[in-house]
Amino acid sequence: MPTGVAIHDVRRQLFDAAERILLRDGPNALTSRAVTTEAGCAKGVLHRHFADFDAFLAELVQDRIGRIDGQAAVLRDLAGTGTVAAHLVRVLTELFESVAVAIVALITFRDDLRARLRRTRPAGVPILTEAAAAIASYLAAERELGRIAAEADVDTLAPTLIGAAHLLFADRKGTPPEAEAVHRVVTAVIAGVVQDPPGRPA
Template sequence: MSPRGVAIPDLRERLFAAAERVVARDGAAGLTSRAVTAEADCAKGVLHTHFASLDEFVAELVLDRFARSARQAEQLQARVGQATVTANLQEVVLALLKALPPAVVGLAMTRPAAAAHTREGFQAGAPAFDAIQHAFTAYLEAEQGGGRLPAGADAATIALALVGTSHHLLMTRVPGGGEDLQAATGRLLAVLLGNTPPSAL
């Protein structure tokens, strides 16, 4: 266990990762502040030293994972002209879906205080689906400019459909369910990018 009074590098991420492991192993009911700190190998009170409540902690976890996904979506610009349009988009969508386990999303949505704190974060400008949608649109428009997406394709609508489906999958997945997310997103992209030149798919 980390000794008292010693700063713990990357404490937030350490606690967030521990919470995800607890939820994956014990379900939403198993997520307590003590379970998180025990999993993170930290002193019992360290979570409440940095977060006002478990609800605030859960909300901050969700906000952090959305921000991480938005940053990854923004990095699509560096991949314009590389690999394939499908592969580049699918990588970001799958990362988003994997970054937010269903049980964690459920906690943030079903605990009123956590849901309120999450909404406040989004209202204050924390990245969410709109930031990811904007990044998808910018990426698709760049690929369009390079000829890897047809000139007549509606980049903004493709981005909206992709983000909307991602939202649906994120909110409706069953913890431990056997759905093949890669296959599902692959089929969606095949439809959305149906007129894209084969070499860019």
């Protein structure tokens, strides 16, 4: 690793390498040696910036959670535009076509990582819990605009959508589910509450 490279850049390089391995080869292939090899840096670099490999993985998960938190505001701002179903299909597809599914499998696979994450996140599955909160916030905004029924329980609808979409995307090799399949699941879940009166143009 060249001298003078900012710590943030090294961390990003290592995180990006880990995500590529997860997407390509799955959680079983993720080792410190594999990450540094994929990142094109010396073997000791990872351990100079992180206490151990599980500390690295915990920060990888936190980094991904931070991205979801940033996307939540963007999703909420879409309330009142387009259709509720279309926005949900897009956000669920973006979530599960990303490294999220592999990270969830990684958390399940590694007991020490799961225990470390539980120190700050005692309930739920990291990544999926934050994604559900983002969707619930969006649905609440649509409810305020009258496009979701006033009695809709958005805190139940959101994890239901996450769980149903996860089943579509999990354990797939190769081609992801078609957009129409995701749309069918979304419309089935929200069928009883969606109002979709005309909103602002998409």
